Amino acid sequence: MDDVKVIEIKKSIFEDNDRDADELRAELKRKGVYLLNLMSSPGSGKTTTLIQTINKIKGRIRVAVMEADIDGDVDAVKIKDATGIPSIQLHTGGMCHLDAEMTRQGLDNMPMDDVDLVILENVGNLVCPAEFDTGAVRNAMILSVPEGHDKPLKYPLMFSICDVVVINKIDVLPYFDFDMKRCEEYVHMRNPHAKIIPICARTGEGVDALADWLIEEVNNWKNQ
């Protein structure tokens, strides 16, 4: 038998990404660009919510969108057609999430001198995107009513890293046994500081609150 040599490494596999993410955030701060990482499960209404929100804020701040998907460009095209703002599609090459390096590559293709806010629509998934810091200033997620109020119990990491939880499709509340009060309780169990914004992207109900929050966030980021 040959001698086996052991080389100690002792390194978290998230370490490099966490460092890249911190560097990206510092760079965004210098440039005065706010990056929002938007996550959710597939079909929760991310793209529709984005279109509604962007149409409310695009006259007040300069917005651009990066769509991340495993494949296809339907979301980027849909956003561009419905809002007229710059929108690019990123492909993750089979990966179930976006990391800080992929986010940076996406931002390199953005008109960074002409935007105040970039919204990153992450891959639809409640597990992997929560583990990889993208370098965003804030994390937001959308939970839709048909998914159920128990999701914060099942996907603890996602809810613990999100600063904002948007509860979408509130127009169908009468048809589901979704308990809003319990949902809020569960979200706050995971993150006591999470802000909860109930909306209906289809009718536009509640979208003003989301738009106002975003504008305030962007202004604070630029001015502090």
Add this chain to the structure above:
Amino acid sequence: MHELGIVFYIIRDVKKAALENGVEHVRAVVMNIGEVSTVVPDYLTDCWRWAADKEDMLRGCDLRCNIIPARTVCHSCNEEYPTVRFGRKCPHCGSDDTVLLCGNEVEIKEIEV
């Protein structure tokens, strides 16, 4: 479902460490996987086999997982307890003011060459 993505990060870091140490082939990689890291060791080793065999430096290289038990400390009564059995609520005093001490690790412990 995310194990394959994690495997790509392990491969990247292992290859980097091997190059830094002038190693041409790695025989085994030993991971520390926390009980509440959300990584399933069986899936991780399955994904590893598929992906590692596509790399010259890692062909036939085994991935072994050390499981790190999860422990939580309560800030109200300062007692420690096993996280998997009791979750976030302290079994000693019932407080929710608890913090995970260990068990969240996804780290490369060492490589055998």
